[in-house]
Amino acid sequence: MNGHEGETLLAMNGISKSYGSVRALDDVDFNLRRGEVMALLGENGAGKSTLVKLLSGLISPDSGTISLRGEQLTLASPQEAQTAGIAVVQQELSLVPNLTVAENLFIGSNDTRGLWTGRRLAELARPLLDQVGLPDLNARRYVSSLSVGEMQLVEIARLLGRNAEIFILDEPTAALSDVEIRRVLQVVQNLTALGRTVIYVTHRLGEVFEIADRATIFRNGKSLDPVPVADLTIDTLIERMLGRHLGEMYPAKASSFGPLRLEIVGLETPGLSESVTLSARQGEIVGLAGQLGSGAPSVLRSIVGISFTSNGVVRLDGQDITRSNRQKAISSGVGYCSDDRKRDGIFSLQSVAKNFSSAAMKSVSTAGWLSSRREKALGRKVSEKFAFDANRLSSNAGNLSGGNQQKVAVGKWLSIEPRLLLVEEPTRGVDVGARAEIYRNLRSLADEGLTVVFSSSDLAEVHGLADTIATFYRGRVVRIAPARELSEQQMMLDVTHDRSGGDSRSEAEGTKS
């Protein structure tokens, strides 16, 4: 498939898009040839998903032009994108679980001939399902009974049935098992054989070499010129993806640590395929690096009881806190911040001061009576420790910028005077300036003796912030090492597990158990 030289199907020139002060795409060029698989690569926040949103008509660019088959067009709504023949297979699938496969395939179909009996629909569905490698799937099964991989394929079949020409697959393999990944990759290749064009967004570099013809790499909102995959090696690819990072972004690492604070021994929990053993000392920042589905956040979740600990022991300063619930975790000084602050990190419609005190109601009250004096004092203390503007304590948290919201979501845990702070994706959706501040804050808290364990899919972040790094791939720890002994390249290999890593994995599995 390499060397396939089709005509230019889609061209985007000089595209820029800003969210507030954050420049998500900065003068980006992108082009796509008919019949190719174009890989879209880059770290989180590099601009890939913004580009996908533009193409699917969910957002409009601030400037720049898009042309399809040589004609300029606007994609002002998802309907327009659909009419133009652009189809997006999202990570969250848009199938209706309590309809059958066949019914899902023909939702919204304009065909009004005859009766849509279940049998007839199933017959019509057959060729589409065959094309996506599901010849054995009963089209009258309910979608809710399918595996995630099968759903992905059914979604692709649905878009095929709508005569979509450009398929955008957004990390289609992120949540899939090995066998299912093989099937999806096979189908992607079939799509090009059927004359379709594919934009393939992924974090798994191995897949790029397997199926992509060319790759466009995004870095900090800018695009690099597309490169034929045949001209790349895994090392040159990683180099291009990482680029040069801001040196002053990350604070200096710890020079010494206190005694052992957190011990995790033989932890087993949903999301992990192998037990995890991990420890963290006082004043240490431990980073768990891994892509979606790596299991890194599962470790944090099981400590605070969000996911069940089926086996293993968790000790905090020698005290057994295995299978704590939220209240118990908080009272033993463990704060936990999820990766979705809007969902369960902040109270958008409440003031920052109330957000700060929400986890520490006891410390601002006596026998159930709130003390506004103590609440204010707490607000000022937390603001000071987490570099939050105390003048904004009475603003509603939802009115703050993403960076400040994140400071509220993380900072509120200082109100419980934590010994251990667990954070998932500490800077997701946060602009560069606030990022650096959050890193500094976490570091200065660690310098005062706090232990921080965070999980992140942003490798530069883990490498820059953590003292000790654990890399995760598909539910197991690949490696635990001090940050200074681990290169970003090696981390990238660990968490994406390209071909060479794939070989060593089977060895590792053989020796580990």
Place this chain on the structure above:
Amino acid sequence: MTLAATSASEPRFRMTRSRWFNLALLGIVIVVLIIGGVTQPEFLTPDNAIAIVRAAALIGIAAVGMTFITLSGNFVSLSTQQTAVLSAILFAMALGAGWSLLPSVAVVFAAALVLGLIQGWFVALGLNSIVTSLGAGAAIFGIANVITDNRTVQARSDVADFLGNSRPLGIPIQVWIFAGLTAITMIVLLKTTFGRQVKLIGSNRDTARASGIRVGRVVIWSFVIASVFASICGILLVAQVGQAKVLNFEDFNISVVAAVLVGGTAIQGGEGSTLRTAIGAIVISTLDAYMLFAQYETGTRLVITGVVVGLAVISFNWVRTRSST
């Protein structure tokens, strides 16, 4: 010091927003009263005025209790009316059996507490509050039917008569109780950890849970409060009229829900106050009293009430979204 000055000025700004809303609501009341006074000279006679405020007080007490459910993010309870009916019947039976006031009240409160606990517990387990209270309401109404055998329960008692018909300082006692309960619940919401937790779980239940708040417990107590406040309405009615029957409190659920919504408590939870609900209750019952007095037909009355609730909810939402941008 400048720091303190700026932070002090911000709550003042937020107060104007809710004050603006309260003033608008009171404006509606005044407009209705003026229209009533002009078009129906009898409307503003002392006797009629007292009847209006008595009705407003009963709706208000139940609505103030229900505000806890709404604030906690559980929409509304549709068993308020039935709880009030059953409470009235139990109270009348207790008095009729010769019990004195305090034990009679205690029995009614205990029953209301149990009803609230059960409903709150189901909702805390994850059932929808509307469905739960609708079912509970039907069951409670059934019980009321069974124990009265559809007959009116008579209950004459001097103490109860004081509770129903006295007018300290010329104002009906129901109004004093309404005002007192509104004040107490305001203090609970603003000054206690429980009140804070009610609002927090209403703002974002997941964040509340993540912050270690025992969401289920708070939900259960919200239902208990609503249920006990509804039972107070039952007690007051019996004390006033000396009898109870299953057909009391007709359309009470709708009026109470309307009062909460007109008061501007966000139906999604998290924002609102019992003071606003109290004002909402006054608006709804003044309007209702006027329409009854002017002999509007039932259908017309319902339409107008519906429109007022709708307008209040829309304008409240407008005020809220505008201020948050």
